Amino acid sequence: MSNRWGVLLLLFVVRLSMAFQFQSVASMSPALMAEYKVGLGEIGLLISLYLAPGLAFALPGGEIGRRFGDKRVVLFGLVLMTVGGLIMASAPSWGWQVAGRLCAGAGGVLLNVLMSKMVTDWFAGKEIATAMAIFVNSWPAGIALCLLVVPAVTAAYGISAAVLLAASLCIIGFALLAILYRAPAEGQAASARSRWPAGSVLQAIIAAGVIWGLFNAAIGMVFSFGTPMLVERGWSLASAGSATSLVLWLVTLSVPLGGYVADRTGKHVEVMLVGFVLFAIALVVAALTTATIPAFVALGLFGGLSAGSIMSLPARVLTAEVRAVGMGVFFTLFYAICVIAPIVAGVVSSRLGTAAAGFFLGAAMLVACLPCYWIFRQLAARSRF
Template identity: 35%
Template sequence: MRWRMLALLFFARIALGFQFQTAASVGGDLVTEFGIDYSEVGFLIGLFMVPGLFLALPAGVLGRYFPDRFLAFAGLSALALGGLLSGFGPGPVTIGFGRLVAGAGFLLATLYFTKMVADWFEGREISTAMSILVMSWPFGIAMGQVGHAWLAGLQDWRLPFVVASLYCAVAAAAVLLLYRAPDGRKTQAAGSSNRLSAREWQLILLAGTAWGVFNAGYVVYLSFAPQMLEELGHAPLQAAALVSVASWIMIFSGAVCGQIVDRFNHRDLVLIMCMTGAVASLWLIGIAGAGLAASLLFGLVGMAPAGVIMALSGEAVAPARRAFGMGIFFTVYYAIMAAGPPLAGWIFERAGTAGASLVLGMGLFACVIPVALMFRIVRVSGRVTEPREGGK
């Protein structure tokens, strides 16, 4: 049953990446249609993440009053509504408002999909299950990279928003009707304390930073690798297809990476190797003729540890305070994600080449290594001073 529930949640969570990718895929059309620049397109992309800055902690509290499947349904419904608002909007302001509505839905769905998987897989294959869940995001983005470009060419920039919203609506109905919580699931007591120790604050902030810069680097790749390939002479659809190869591959490499870390540990070594591969792939994308090799390296190695990095949040805070800790984790994540795309767009406008924005992406991926190592240092030192608390 748990694997069937994971399959359902994977199918539904694809909607998040599929809807997110709309603005990035039609960014060039928006520039032409409304006379905006690429920094403003980056702003529209980043708006998707802004609600998480304010709603992550309140969203965690809602779980005490409503069933998980209802909150996931509400999140997917908001994603559908936001996409329709953007798709039928008369200008950038309405598109931006739609992105905010969709972003609020993204926050709700992300939190409760993660919780639902944790409920089903607690204590057994959790890293592998979480890696599979996380890979639904790039799966949806990969669908959007090719599908949205094709849909926009078939009609105009509005059609991708509408199609993505229809998928979100179908996913919402599927979760509401088909999801079942595991028998005997334990819930956090309403009176549980949310007060974190100083060490837990350090750990959850480090975990959120690692997850945030990792995902911001991925968004920079998604947004500016196609631009780089077009600068090198590729047609837009060809460039989108080449970049999407990484997103398809990482769906499988992520699950394999989770299995490797579960079986053999050595998480820090795996992260160092994978982030080195991510930096190398962003460098390769700017070399003529190396686009496919760069995309393969990025998918096989660079993005493989997504689930491993996400698992840091589970180690950071004791179980009794984990819900509150996850709210902090996602607040940090959303803060970084809201800032990353506009900064990359600003760099592109100033430099006049997508290669400059990709350098930012390299820096973001490189930052994962010291942050993860600091997480390990803080956690290991805590074992000495606090031998009874958390961790393996």
């Protein structure tokens, strides 16, 4: 496969399996709570554990890919995701659920870091915001698909069937990547010369990673706590999952739209910052209003506008030689924030007695993205790239 758009489609489909598996816990959270006698705090922890291995493996992930090859490492990650799913499907206790989730999450880390580098290798200097917007769209698309399918599967066939469905998508992704993917020649050459970013470049990529982490954690508040919030209001599990999935389906439209507008107009910054503000307002409204469907539609329409522009930030400061390690730094910050946020939201929600608290926390994180971008801009201006 030599056409970069064909490669992008392949990577989109493979990464979708990771999003589906990540979301599966939140989508069947009421069933897990009943089966294992746990609360929202434990569910928030289990959600976060999928991202927890990123704290250890995101930074060395780029170097591992350089030594063994991006494709081989991603395939290994898909194996770990499949094994983790099998452990969770047969888990006799909550402890085994935790073990399986950690195993699957370790594989997901390798996918996230190295596949983002793969996209950058193919699109650096080209339609990077559009390409990244399409690529990251695999996350809300996979989550929306999970929200639509997993609650119904869980209700009809049980927890194990839903977990096995997620694992089967990982197997399909493994087969597609193994057969179809190849790296661009220039990306392979750059990986051989990989080195650490330094100075203002390193500081800028740290700021960019914080922005990406806060933004994703805010989106996570919707698909992690949207379903239980609606169940609290008297919705059935299937109806609550479908309503929450509406947000993610609309995000799959707003993400590429935001990236396309940013590339076509050259106003990457304006699109990103306006997206932050509109999404924050929509989260607060959705937590307060009883007009759930209109509020969730607004969440979807505004929630993805900033994604492509954020993911294009690393390309503004990372040369090919520092890209592998730089993306590891970028995703380490992303994982740190996304691990902490659901735990905090779960604890706060438990203490306040409502899952809506997660929506307010998400709005606060989006507001925090504004000063973080100002810091990134100052550091990027000092870098030599």
